Amino acid sequence: MTTNKVTDEQEAAPVKVLEDVQHTTCCIVGGGPAGAVLAYILARNGVDVTLLEKHGDFDRDFRGDTLHPAIMELMDQLGLADRLLHLYHTRLGSFNLNTDGGAVSIDLSHLLTKYPYITFMPQVEFLTFLTDEAKRYPCFHLIMDADVKELIEENGKIVGVRYQPPDGWHAVRAALTVGADGRFSKVRHLIGIELVKSAPPMDVLWFRLPRKPEDGEGVAGTIHDGAMFVMLDRDTEWQIAYAIPKGKYKQIQAAGLPAVRQKVAEALPYMADRMELIKDWKQLSLLAVESSMCRRWYAPGLLLIGDAAHVMSPVAGVGINYAVQDAVAAANLLTAPLQQGNLTVADLAAVQQQREWPVKVMQAAQGAVQERILKGALQAGKPFKLPLIIRLPFVRNIAARLIAFGVRRVRLKV
Numbered sequence: 001m002t003t004n005k006v007t008d009e010q011e012a013a014p015v016k017v018l019e020d021v022q023h024t025t026c027c028i029v030g031g032g033p034a035g036a037v038l039a040y041i042l043a044r045n046g047v048d049v050t051l052l053e054k055h056g057d058f059d060r061d062f063r064g065d066t067l068h069p070a071i072m073e074l075m076d077q078l079g080l081a082d083r084l085l086h087l088y089h090t091r092l093g094s095f096n097l098n099t100d101g102g103a104v105s106i107d108l109s110h111l112l113t114k115y116p117y118i119t120f121m122p123q124v125e126f127l128t129f130l131t132d133e134a135k136r137y138p139c140f141h142l143i144m145d146a147d148v149k150e151l152i153e154e155n156g157k158i159v160g161v162r163y164q165p166p167d168g169w170h171a172v173r174a175a176l177t178v179g180a181d182g183r184f185s186k187v188r189h190l191i192g193i194e195l196v197k198s199a200p201p202m203d204v205l206w207f208r209l210p211r212k213p214e215d216g217e218g219v220a221g222t223i224h225d226g227a228m229f230v231m232l233d234r235d236t237e238w239q240i241a242y243a244i245p246k247g248k249y250k251q252i253q254a255a256g257l258p259a260v261r262q263k264v265a266e267a268l269p270y271m272a273d274r275m276e277l278i279k280d281w282k283q284l285s286l287l288a289v290e291s292s293m294c295r296r297w298y299a300p301g302l303l304l305i306g307d308a309a310h311v312m313s314p315v316a317g318v319g320i321n322y323a324v325q326d327a328v329a330a331a332n333l334l335t336a337p338l339q340q341g342n343l344t345v346a347d348l349a350a351v352q353q354q355r356e357w358p359v360k361v362m363q364a365a366q367g368a369v370q371e372r373i374l375k376g377a378l379q380a381g382k383p384f385k386l387p388l389i390i391r392l393p394f395v396r397n398i399a400a401r402l403i404a405f406g407v408r409r410v411r412l413k414v
């Protein structure tokens with residue numbers, strides 16, 4: 001295990017004055033879907049848990065707002081689904097991909113589940129709801145503005161973290177530290193676990209445009225002349241993903257904003273009347289798409305879950321689903337040892353063992369879609385034809401199941 005070494009420079013720095021040291025059983029770094037769900041389930045089972053979130057709120061720019069059927073089933077198991085569905089949301093039972101070479105639809109509405117649709121809800125609402133529900137349990141502690149910067153290591157084991165809100169340093173000591181701090185995980189960096197990466201053939205430019213009622217709702221996908229767009233309904237606006245060939249952002253920038261506006265308007269003619277609202281490159285946010293996984297998800301006293309352990313390609317939008325399923329698997333396997341105070345490294349390894357293969361299988365499926373569909377779709381000037389296989393009903397059914405539940409349905413057992 002490698003942790004952040006104290007350099008000569010750091011040794012010369014003024015000694016940190018620790019404001020306080022808190023003690024908990026499980027310290028979770030990161031209040032995203034993975035961290036919030038794990039914290040909720042542990043607290044519900046009487047495990048003392050401290051959730052540290054770097055930001056002052058849960059609002060995110062350009063994040064996923066999807067709750068797939070697997071997540072709704074979990075909410076149902078937890079007795080939270082009805083209350084959650086009282087919050088503003090939209091539902092999507094099927095998804096159409098329109099291309100110059102034909103259209104294809106993925107239909108979730110026939111799936112055997114109480115929730116045969118994708119629930120669209122701003123992630124901030126979901127996370128606020130979940131953490132508010134967790135606050136009913138006295139053993140749940142949420143600390144916002146808590147930017148975790150160091151791990152505390154003793155005798156080769158992680159025993160907590162140090163974080164820094166604006167007022168100084170604090171420490172949390174715990175039997176287990178969970179890194180649920182997303183794709184740029186500080187915890188993963190500090191422990192020295194590397195991601196094994198593969199590079200999907202695209203990057204994504206995100207931007208927003210106002211949504212009019214006549215546009216329709218839910219999700220729409222379009223492939224047109226070397227460009228792919230996926231539009232996500234966020235009530236009053238569309239969050240639009242513009243997939244571009246990997247590494248071509250500079251070239252697109254050099255061609256200028258008018259060229260971007262024209263490209264969007266050609267592919268999505270009903271957006272043409274709004275394209276002048278895109279006036280500045282700052283309105284476009286570049287997401288370098290990657291697909292990756294840690295070889296090892298754990299170290300003594302520490303576990304990585306969600307994007308911190310594996311970044312999923314955006315194909316099929318399974319990132320949140322997978323992050324939440326990691327959290328459920330971790331809760332199933334670790335609640336008893338945490339309650340009994342006998343957590344071992346083998347318990348942490350079991351979480352990776354259970355979740356690693358569904359991640360690998362999904363990433364392989366996403367890789368196949370990227371190679372067989374997206375690569376061709378992103379070649380300008382070449383007529384694009386959807387591969388025949390995606391038109392086959394049973395293939396579309398498999399795709400619907402993978403989107404809804406992932407490779408392995410994870411049920412809560414605690």
Ligand SMILES: Cc1cc2nc3c(=O)[nH]c(=O)nc-3n(C[C@H](O)[C@H](O)[C@H](O)COP(=O)(O)OP(=O)(O)OC[C@H]3O[C@@H](n4cnc5c(N)ncnc54)[C@H](O)[C@@H]3O)c2cc1C
Nearest residue numbers: 030032033034054062064148181182306307317319320323
């Ligand atoms: C632009 C974009 C669009 C996406 N769209 C979709 C979609 O439609 N559907 C889908 O399923 N997935 C989507 N994803 C992926 C999805 O957002 C992630 O897979 C999912 O959020 C991962 O959850 P997580 O809890 O592991 O990490 P995150 O959601 O990244 O949460 C990590 C949390 O840790 C906090 N944190 C980070 N560092 C620290 C620190 N040092 N100390 C304390 N806290 C820290 C962060 O503030 C954050 O709240 C999208 C991703 C992006 C970037």
